[in-house]
Amino acid sequence: MKTILITGATGTTGSATLQQLQGKGLALRVMTRSAEKAAAFEKQGISAVVADYSDPASLARALDGVERAFLVHSPSLEIPKHEKAFIDAAKKAGVKKIVALSVIGAGPDSPLRLSRMHAEVEAHLKNSGMAYTILRPHSFLQNLLGNIPTIQGQGAMYSNNGEAKIPLIDARDIGAVAAAALTEEGHDGKAYTLTGPAAVSFQEVAGAIGKAIGREVHFVNVPDDAAKQGLMGAGFPEWLADDLVTLNQWGRQVGEQQPSEDVQKVLGRPGHSLEDFARDYAGAFKG
Ligand SMILES: NC(=O)c1ccc[n+]([C@@H]2O[C@H](COP(=O)([O-])OP(=O)(O)OC[C@H]3O[C@@H](n4cnc5c(N)ncnc54)[C@H](OP(=O)(O)O)[C@@H]3O)[C@@H](O)[C@H]2O)c1
Structure with missing residues (x-):
């Protein structure tokens, strides 16, 4: 084989x-x-x-x-x-x-x-x-695990997302699509845009994590410079911190980004929702 x-x-x-x-x-x-x-x-x-x-x-x-x-x-x-x-x-x-x-x-x-x-x-x-x-x-829901220190320490998560609504994707669905593309016919020559099933704001993200861990979590929007410094303080190289801050600036300008249907098309089911993710990773967020 x-x-x-x-x-x-x-x-x-x-x-x-x-x-x-x-x-x-x-x-x-x-x-x-x-x-x-x-x-x-x-x-x-x-x-x-x-x-x-x-x-x-x-x-x-x-x-x-x-x-x-x-x-x-x-x-x-x-x-x-x-x-x-x-x-x-x-x-x-x-x-x-x-x-x-x-x-x-x-x-x-x-x-x-x-x-x-x-x-x-x-x-x-x-x-x-x-x-x-x-x-x-699109950006992974699993990136949110980077907020564990401030969620546990302060009941807060910080970024420069503002009110942007983003269809964050669960990496487990990326794995499922990759597995399908590796083992099934019909995926050659294709480029799939992979998003979660719905666009969510960071206020909603904080609310879902808070609900899953039984403790209030607030989203705190910060200026772009502070977001960059925070990312670099967490160990991100400057070029990547710049990319992420720019991506969030763009997200704020767009407002609400539309989800793609590719996960549903490939897997025959919707991707995991924010609520699924928050429930399944509650243990990690609680510590
Ligand atoms: N995070 C997001 O929101 C997001 C969104 C869209 C696209 N992406 C893209 O996703 C990719 C990252 O995926 P991921 O989060 O699954 O990666 P990851 O968790 O950072 O893991 C990447 C793997 O790369 C391997 N690796 C690194 N340098 C290597 C080298 N020199 N030789 C062999 N293996 C090496 C490491 O394996 P070992 O340490 O075991 O060798 C590691 O397991 C990036 O290309 C990024 O642009 C990320």
């Missing part, structure tokens, strides 16, 4: 994709840079390979005998170089199809650096000659 390789299996969408594919009798292999994490996967009966996008020899080993692959990279300025290297190595190894995680609005003229980097990778993948499916998600 030909192998499916899942990169980023220690991360948010890779782990969600792995979860969807497990237990279906498929030949799976996960990729991580960490020997320790690879050993932990092996202990659970999951075949794991240690590889780094910056090391071509390790990619050749990871891709040996692989038919299809899920491609993801943490948000980084290395995305174009590393993901293009993976695509080239996959082509060389005889891989038939890549399902690549991109971003909503990916395009060469986007004001967001992440969107421009993903556009560069998308173009490279389209020109590779391999079959592909591109996943372009």
Whole structure:
């Protein structure tokens, strides 16, 4: 049986994709840079390979005998170089199809650096000659887990979203769409825009988390500069903090963003709602 390789299996969408594919009798292999994490996967009966996008020899080993692959990279300025290297190595190894995680609005003229980097990778993948499916998600509901310290400490979450309503997507649905694109017919050459089923404001987000944890949570809107400083204080590099602040500025201008129907079309069910997410992650928010 030909192998499916899942990169980023220690991360948010890779782990969600792995979860969807497990237990279906498929030949799976996960990729991580960490020997320790690879050993932990092996202990659970999951075949794991240690590889780094910056090391071509390790990619050749990871891709040996692989038919299809899920491609993801943490948000980084290395995305174009590393993901293009993976695509080239996959082509060389005889891989038939890549399902690549991109971003909503990916395009060469986007004001967001992440969107421009993903556009560069998308173009490279389209020109590779391999079959592909591109996943372009909106912001993840799981990003809200970054607010745990202030939710637990102050019953508050801070950002520069204002009154913007955004169809945040649950990463579990991204994993489900990735799994479908890796194992079902009919997804080749497609680019799916992945959003949650409804646009929600951050006031509603705070309310849903508060309800799920049985404690009041307030959303506090902050000026753009303060939002940037907060993100950098939490460890985000400056370019990414700038991207996120710019994205929220744009969100405020648009007001309410329309959800996409692609999750429903691919999965035959709606994506998880804000309320589903808040309920399922209540333990993490409570601590
Ligand atoms: N968060 C959002 O709201 C959002 C929205 C739209 C699009 N996106 C896109 O989603 C992607 C991030 O997805 P995610 O949240 O699932 O990522 P993540 O949780 O940050 O995990 C990414 C994985 O990348 C792997 N990785 C990083 N550098 C590597 C390297 N040099 N070689 C091999 N593997 C490497 C890491 O694996 P190891 O550490 O185990 O090696 C990690 O598990 C980004 O491209 C971002 O632009 C995010």
